[in-house]
Amino acid sequence: MDRDQLVEHLKFAAELGVDGVSRDPTWRSRPEGVEREALAERPASAVTFSRNAAEALAAVRADIGDCTRCKLHTMGRTQVVFGVGNPDADLMFVGEAPGADEDIQGIPFVGRAGQLLTDIIEKGLQIPRKDVYIANVIKCRPPGNRNPEPDEVATCEPFLFQQIDIIKPKVIVALGKFGAQTLLRTLDPISRLRGRVYDYRGAKLIPTFHPAYLLRNPSSKRDVWEDMKKVRELLTSEI
Secondary structure (H helix, E strand, O other): OOHHHHHHHHHHHHHOOOOOOOOOHHHHOOOOOOEEEOOOOOOOOOOOOOOOHHHHHHHHHHHHOOOOOOHHHHOOOOOOOOOEEOOOOOEEEEEOOOOHHHHHHOOOOOOHHHHHHHHHHHHHOOOOHHHOEEEEOOOOOOHHHOOOOHHHHHHHHHHHHHHHHHHOOOEEEEEHHHHHHHHHOOOOOHHHHOOOEEEEOOEEEEEEOOHHHHHHOHHHHHHHHHHHHHHHHHHHOOO
């Protein structure tokens, strides 16, 4: 890390409320008792995994097409927002559903919340955004940005499962209450879910606050910083 990168990293840490860093090895150690088996089952995927990841993802996207499988296609969505990033990423972020900006551009997390997510990735984790993979549970924008409904989740989440199984990330970050609850099959609040590490489809899953929540509640940035420290530990460890 060069001097300019270090300065940016420390500035971002300060924004999150971090007073400094420590050379104490315990600062970088993984807390005990933070792993728990996720409840989601692992269904068979329709994708042929003999192809490389980029081709397999392209096949899933082609299968989705201009999707009409659930009622969202009748409710004003502009386009399917599939996902973006490195098909061989070690780190994957999963949000809830596209918003207005994402619906227009066809790319997840491009609005104000998306810019904050980019800062978390590039300034906090020191990883170029293009080197991670970003997707949502739901691929179409719900009207008024409401939460996706159970039938919409049931229809769309198999495509997310295929994305995860193709990419095979080491770490998945579930962004926000809805994303974390959907993936972990729980009704526990995000405040209870975050701070822990879960086994999920061959990866380690870390729930954290959604960037949109942080825009409204900047005091929670420090909690996200703690979660990202766990992400860094897991990415550099032998899982």
